[in-house]
Amino acid sequence: MADVRVSDDASAPRVWVLLGEGAGGNAQMCALAEALGWPFETLQLRYNRLNHVPSALLGPSVRTVDRERSDPLTPPWPDLVIAASRRSAPVARWIKAQSGGHTRLVHLLHAQAPLHHFDLIVTLPQFRLPDAPNVLHNTLPLNVLDQARLERAAQRWRPRLADLPRPWIAVLVGGDSSSYRLDPATARKLAQQAVDVAERHSGSLLVTTSKRTRADAAQALWQAIRGPSYRYAWQADDADNPYPAFLALADRFIVTADSASLPAEACATGRPVELFDWQPRAQPTGWARGAQTALAQRIGRGLIYWGAVKPRRDFAAFHRGLVERGLVGSDSPRGRVPDDMGRTVARIRALMQTAVSPSAGDRRSRNDSPCSNHSS
Template identity: 45%
Template sequence: MNLWLLFGNRVGDNKQILALADAIGLPFAVKQLRFNRASALPNVLLGETLASVTPDARSQLAAPWPDAVIASGRRAVPAARWVRAQSGGATRLFHVGRPWAPLDWFDLVVTTPQYGLPDRGNVLSNLMPMIAADAAANGVDLDAWSRRFAHLPRPWIAVMVGGNSRPYVLDAAAAARLGRMAGAAARTAGGSVIAVSAPRTGAAAFAALRAAVEAPAYFAEWGKDENPYAALLKLADRIVVTGDSAAMAADAARSGKPVTVFDLPVRQGLRGAFGGAFRAAADRLPPLRPAFDALVDLGLLTSVRDLGAYHRALREAGLLDGGDAAAERQRLEIDRAAERARALLER
């Protein structure tokens, strides 16, 4: 038996695909997909096709066909279904995250709470994303970073800053609030702030955060300074993350340090507002739940991801409190997903 891993252009998605494949334990081949303009069309219109991928990507997809395909994200779905069609229906489809498509197209969907997928026999809901533990810290010189931070009083409060990611917005005002909060925490504890930005952090927002921190501090701006993100997962005493990234919250939780999530303002588009309102109504009014779940099940309705729901789930499970709980939970969830996948392959 063998697997095909359909990689896209999102590093986090690809890492999850790879983690699941490693846990399944079968030989695999990576197929790097590139997409064209047709990929903007809904999956229910595209169907089983390679029309939405570039010619170089198409050339990789040829017989002999795999026993299973693992993919993630919306745009890989038509190609994955095309592979299954070419195999005469023999190829299993495993999907990570949210497929933006009818759920019964897939043998297994491994998801997390922010996507709000309905409870189905082929849907496995995890709390932690499937990214190998300590992947971020590999090759990091922790001694060098410890020396660089040695002048700062402890506890070291790491502030991991994201940025605009629909529907979440990190503007200068929100960044300043984050800076004031982190600075106050450092002053109260007698410690310091170590703030690191990300590729999508706006320069104005990071400048506003920097200006608002009234405590001993170290700032590392993406693209200008060496990035201590991975080192801080090991060295920080506490971690604050902005609420725009599930992966960043999971990294922090898995570090074993106490984690605080800083909620960002939400600005929804019309489609996202409708889906989010319907989802909220279904949560409040149980009679609406079957209709909402049915529309999601058919791929006709997808609300914008609700990271607030994800962070609440982590908090309620005690995974933001520090210790080994998050890392152990992730290991068990990856093993469970792999076991489900292997069982499907053996049928």
């Protein structure tokens, strides 16, 4: 069922947030919607088998939507749609078509569709989108730490960790992804790096795995950890998960390099962050790495712009951005965390200056936050 955030500002634009099945994208969309400060409605979309058809071929379409399991897409149409990634791109374009072109489209991460169909694309280095007037390249995901939630978690967990010597070094462990494979051998290398850091600082390790951590990798990690530590094996729907407490309490961090959200949230604390990186499954080659002629590079960028290809994610580019800004490394932080959210909000507000809501008075209300279940 769709959720709605209300506002007393009758002139505010009507905003739809198209939630998908990816927790990371959902969290970023919700954080952005909250930061804009306008009323917004979240609509949960689920997809059928047609979602595997490339967005560039589908065009504006809802043929990929499982209507029975999704929130209804009905008028009045919004002034602004916030969506993320490939699956929602045809749906967002369909909504704009239904509105007669009135709806503005803000798309996060990538679309795998011609970029000129969107009013603003907010992306990150690993997606390798080309420069364009409607493409905003950020350094970090739009994750926002809920300070109240972190403080509540810190109050619960501080007494449980009190006997461990400081500094506390949080080890935030990801797992398998489209770009990385975290196997037992890699987990043992991670454990050794963490132990070395703890011994160098005479501190303790606060280790947590995640949903993507394989059982055999977690077992190898636990067996290789030495010295004072607290270890948490991820569990679904655990209200007492110590992850937010670790973010609040740790003096420094070691974060696996397989995702963007873990480094982003660690960097947002303003404390030292070290990346644990290892060989990806496969690395971008040819024009994707700029290794061929200028003509080949232009062709490659054109193919990405038109949604004809989906390039392999280049996490090395994402990591370089963190290093260049002084956000990661043994002596980090040497730079300030960029205000990517502020930049993004400013671009959207400028975009919406010409958008007038025809139905701003039609607002439904509810007491809780529509994105409360999608925060990090």
